[in-house]
Amino acid sequence: MPKSSKPLTWVDQELTNDNLPKNIKLNIELLLGEEDLKPKRKGTELPKRSMNAFFIYRKALDKELKNRGYYDLRMREKVKLAGMLWKSENREVKEICQQLASKAKNLLEQELNSTTNYFTPTSQPESSFNDYVWYLMCTNQFSEESINEKKERLRTNAKASVKLDASDSSSSMDEENFDESFNWRRMYMKLSRPISFVAKDRGVLWLDTADGIVNTHHWKTLDCDESEYGKVVFLDYVWWFDVWGNIPNVLPGIYDVIWRFKVNPNFRLQNLQFVTRVLEVFNEKLELKHGEPIETQTTHLMNSKIFELIAEGGNWVEYCLPYQITIPEERVIDSVRIPHSVEYRLYNHEDIKRGLWIDYVRLRIHKDDDEEEELEDQHRHIN
Structure with missing residues (x-):
């Protein structure tokens, strides 16, 4: 689909003053590639197609995150998360992000202003991906000291719970068991509430x-x-x-x-x-x-x-x-x-x-x- 050659007044002003929200810039970069953000010549700015691409992408991202169980995130956190995941060196994470961007691009080509059926997931949530997402959310928004303090409190509570259930011979809570069962989503919910x-x-x-x-x-x-x-x-x-x-x-x-x-x-x-x-x-x-x-x-x-x-x-x-x-x-x-x-x-x-x-x-x-x-x-x- 050819790009619109007519720049938008609002976009032109925002980019000229460098006031376009960073999250919008980030997501357009992810979706259309960094080259689309660079003016071809002085006085020309981001076309309408790029802005519509962002909103299509945002809808697809929102659907994907909800499908994977991230109901508790605000939009600003979702947008920030998109950037963190995209920059990740984790192969599985990068593949998921690339698939998501690809589907969003296809949707953009089909219908710029569509408001329904933005994204239908084809796979079940991967536990390793989910855990990695919540780990990123914790480490990028909270200090190491806060995380360690909350983690120690969760460990103490887990040990206390095991003591109360001492009648169960299978109950035990050593360091290895705690680390294996540790849930980064639960940690994020505790820290952010x-x-x-x-x-x-x-x-x-x-x-x-x-x-x-x-x-x-x-x-x-x-x-x-x-x-x-x-x-x-x-x-x-x-x-x-x-x-x-x-x-x-x-x-x-x-x-x-x-x-x-x-x-x-x-x-x-x-x-x-x-x-x-x-x-x-x-x-x-x-x-x-x-x-x-x-x-x-x-x-x-x-x-x-x-x-x-x-x-x-x-x-x-x-x-x-x-x-x-x-x-x-x-x-x-x-x-x-x-x-x-x-x-x-x-x-x-x-x-x-x-x-x-x-x-x-x-x-x-x-x-x-x-x-x-x-x-x-x-x-x-x-x-």
Whole structure:
């Protein structure tokens, strides 16, 4: 199919200013070859065919990833993954990528603007390919320290599980068995999920001990079928109110901060202060050499009338704080990647507080940061 000789105004401006998103450039390179990105002469830029090729390719990639079980990835991660896989030296991975690009090219030739039947897989997912994909996702988005810390925690939990099942003589968990059964997809899900269960992390002043014996007249840990974790914290009564926690390894993006709680309609709560801090995680050597890490803090004083409305309903609510937090791209200092964590806090040191259940704090991608919608808008703009 001959290329269009008429350059698009939007594409022309974006490429001239070098503002075309890197993921679009990357995928056009993968699909059409690097030569198609080079202007033939000054003043001519990327033709419409190349832009349509990208969107056809993106649809095919999305279908392929879903077929292989990657339901949890956002579009920006899928696009980044495409580049990482393409550059891989793994023969099996390269063959799969080449087949995918070839099918996308054929689809482009058949129908530039087709919106259905983009890709029908012909083979079952290969376990080695899947494991390699999740390994790449982990190592390219999270620091080695974070991965090792989470891996050690999974190993500890696995050993504890084996001890509980000691009646089974076949149960054993040595290092070799753990490494053989290690699942990189599970690791990625653990690292990338921005949620903190308060009953699990236990960042509550005057909370009972782990076995629920001491200080049960202030805060209690209760079993709860309505909680994903299975436990929540319950405030009986307290004067010095303080709840805090940390969500590590948060990926770049714009997030809403969500608190899930329930209020007893027989009691009133007021003047509770919500605090959210975004901070870089330095190790001691970096802090000594480069000073304090960058951090930002946002606060919100909740209106007592909102608590009253929540209490009247008598149900669990997800309360979205009236601001967003921005997690910037990671910096690299002295060849060390600097991850970001989000600290949260809810406190009040005045008056008696009673009748509050808290389940979790989580981060939700803000809809304005949805790259899928952004790219579709760009596609509509160039047509």
